Amino acid sequence: MRIAVVGGGISGLVAAYRLRQALGPEAELILLERAERLGGILHTAEMDGEPVDLGAEAFVGRRPEIPELMRELGIEDQLVYPAGKRPLIWSEGAGHRLPENTLMGIPAAPEALAGLVDSETLARIAGESERPLHWERGGDIAVGALVADRFGDQVVRRSVDPLLGGVYAGLADTIGVRAALPTLAVALDAGATSLTRAVRDALPPPSTTPVFGGIRDGYRVLLDALRAAADVKIQTTTAATRLARTPNGWQLDPVGAVDAVILATPAPVTAALLREIAPAAAELAAGIDLSSSAVVALALPRDTALPDNSGILVATGEPLRAKAFTLSSRKWPHLAERDVALVRASFGRFGDDAALSWPDADLITAAVEDLTAVTGVDIRPVRTLVQRWIGGLPQYAPGHTARIADLRSATADLGGVALAGAYLDGVGVPACAASGAAAARRIVDHLG
Structure with a gap:
């Protein structure tokens, strides 16, 4: 054959x-x-x-494919897990703790987004279950359209966009519910009477298994x-x-x-x-x-006073060029052992990839300036790497x-x-x- x-x-x-x-x-x-x-x-x-x-x-640790492959191939000793720190969301010029009890940033209750959105939006979330929900069984719409209609635009831009952008390098306005959030679509098809109810039904059960895994080398x-x-x-x-x-x-x-x-x-x-x-x-x-993106890896002095978080996601509409930062040395215990502090800055969303045409030096400058803005720390990289991913991710x-x-x-x-x-x-x-x-x-x- x-x-x-x-x-x-x-x-x-x-x-x-x-x-x-x-x-x-x-x-x-x-x-x-x-x-x-x-x-x-x-x-x-x-x-x-x-x-x-x-x-x-990283990979989703609650799916079996990669750990099973690593065991089959005899490299299971390379399997590592994050330190358990949570990321921040940068919105309205400040860092906010990533909301809990949400499905890709969509809340099951208003208290999940307290401090991230205004009081009017919190009241709208609280009263959402009292409004009739019109959902066509088997249908599909953009995540942003659904969430904005039920909860308002702040929830889309400050909570949902940062998380979806990290997965798809896209925006909630262009990503469909059924492909990106299949459990939510199932709950809506089953007759959930509100979006908050559907999110509660779609949330995975509690588990002690780490959400993500990685490979040491x-x-x-x-x-x-x-x-x-x-x-x-x-x-x-x-x-x-x-x-x-x-x-x-x-x-x-x-x-x-x-x-x-x-x-x-x-x-x-x-x-x-x-x-x-x-x-x-x-x-x-x-x-x-397809969506394009770029990654700038920064090696900083080991004693750089980075926040004690796994990363920083940037809400849509902020006056920054980077869409997210992974504080790798905070996120992964094995990277914390190195002689430098590692950070990855990500650029590019579907329909907004102008920064990808910049020279490497300009991307590095943007990464340093934006990281300085969101951490309040004087960022002085000792080494840098730039990687561009042209057409790297399909849009769902x-x-x-x-x-x-x-x-x-x-x-x-x-x-x-x-x-x-x-x-x-x-x-x-x-x-x-x-x-x-x-x-x-x-x-x-x-x-x-």
Whole structure:
């Protein structure tokens, strides 16, 4: 058997690994990656010989995919958890404790947002259950539209936007309820009579399991382990240019004839490769927008008096250029042991990526000035790194889940072709890993 995986991010690497497990050593597995390195938006760089993640730096610890992968690959000793500190929200020129008992910033009760929004908004939240709620079962609207209608714009800009922006590099106005907050959609479909009631129904049960996990020496440890275990022939700086059906399988240029193909590529790349063999599917994939972002890593003197918080999220409308800061040395105990204090500044939201065109020096200056503003500390970095992610995250717009269902239907008869990636069922690392595993299962089932 000869199988190609297009895309060397976490989705593609997991797909290759699962194929190798299922098909054994005789299968010829080929992985194409158009960039110079594997990993996609997972990238571990070095600062003075120490690893620093410049893409995702954590995963949802309450999902099983990544811990299970690490155990399988024999790297479970690399699993680490945060210190348990909470972030702040910077709003109206001051830091506020991140609200508790909310679903992605949407409150179940007014006291959750006390101090973050004004008294009029708190009263509106308190009385929300007395207003009729109009929700179309099975429908979908933007998170921002729903929350603004029920609670007012302050809740959207000061509570919901900062959290959604950290996950999707987008805004509540452009992200759909059903894809981004599926448990909330289920509660609304079930007939919740108010948004506060729906949030209470959708909140996860109490758990002692850490919300997030990480990898001590960075995501490169997982990527390297997957690459070795998959035993796949890798061609970097090589883009797949055409996919066509043949009597015996598929023709993938520039690889040649293959028995099956997994497209673990961003939505626009997937659309281009599907255009000849499934034009309706290609149109659906092409309609998924992408957001760009940038990360500036700052190494500060170890004794810099940073707040004792895991990070600082910036509300929409603040006169700052950065959208968030991760106080990495406060968040992760293993990073607190280093000789420097590490901070990551994030820039860029969907529809507002002007800062990404700035020279590196300007991005660094903005990161330093904004971090100084939100901490009140004289920030003097000793070392810096800049990483840009152009088109790094798909946007889960209203109707996204229906679009993906239609996309799957439109590719259902493409025996030997499977899709994987962040645009399908979630942008987080566990969701991407799950999509790669699911694509591999589909190919194995096809091959019998």
